[in-house]
Amino acid sequence: MNNCDVKYCGKDENGKPRYWCTTHKDVASDKDGNKLEECLCTYKEIYDNKVFMKKEDIKSIKLKYENVLDNLRPRIFINDKQENNALKIKESLLDFKDIAGLMIAKLNNIDLESSYCTYCGMPHTDDGLFAYTPHARHLCQYCGYFYNVDKPNIGNEFALFFDIPNIKEEDGIIEIEDKLALDYDAFNGILLINNKKGNTLKINNEEISVKDYLNKLFKDEY
Ligand SMILES: [Zn+2]
Numbered sequence: 001m002n003n004c005d006v007k008y009c010g011k012d013e014n015g016k017p018r019y020w021c022t023t024h025k026d027v028a029s030d031k032d033g034n035k036l037e038e039c040l041c042t043y044k045e046i047y048d049n050k051v052f053m054k055k056e057d058i059k060s061i062k063l064k065y066e067n068v069l070d071n072l073r074p075r076i077f078i079n080d081k082q083e084n085n086a087l088k089i090k091e092s093l094l095d096f097k098d099i100a101g102l103m104i105a106k107l108n109n110i111d112l113e114s115s116y117c118t119y120c121g122m123p124h125t126d127d128g129l130f131a132y133t134p135h136a137r138h139l140c141q142y143c144g145y146f147y148n149v150d151k152p153n154i155g156n157e158f159a160l161f162f163d164i165p166n167i168k169e170e171d172g173i174i175e176i177e178d179k180l181a182l183d184y185d186a187f188n189g190i191l192l193i194n195n196k197k198g199n200t201l202k203i204n205n206e207e208i209s210v211k212d213y214l215n216k217l218f219k220d221e222y
């Protein structure tokens, strides 16, 4: 049993039908527009036991990547306790990719303003390239439809519940060899790289800003 709930959600620019799984918030059609019985989400298990939380009870949200050179799947810590399941806060259903989107947006000093889907009414969260690139055409993760807004923007549902600060960067060069661990503390706007603060990475003797490096690394995630 995969629990997928697959729905039709309009046609793509080439006129092929699109399908979306509302259980796992992911694509459920192949490249030819055929409906799939099971969606493409690779981490369905986190939706099996959703954790219902009140925003008042959330005092800290942290994200921990052991080594992004190896693996882009982080662990979430809520109130310093590891949480392996998707979070249900009010009507929103959120997981690690939404916190990763928050991290990238706040590293880019983005003022987050969630729009609401014109089909299903749900608020919007951006991740990957869209977490730092304002856009007017949004893909709703809840229903799979695209909808348009008047003015290009970037949204994240966590910003509807909490006042999330930008990430405060400090001057400093961090030399990277075979490990690049990230520790993001959303409520305090802190991002540590291998337990250090710094705004520049030195990798293979080349320097790159932390922001440019992470923007590129997370561009297609998730
Ligand atoms: Zn599914």
Ligand SMILES: [Zn+2]
Pocket: 117, 118, 119, 120, 121, 122, 140, 141, 142, 143, 144, 145
């Ligand atoms: Zn929608």
Ligand SMILES: [Zn+2]
Pocket: 124, 125, 126, 130, 135, 137, 138, 139, 154, 155
């Ligand atoms: Zn969007």
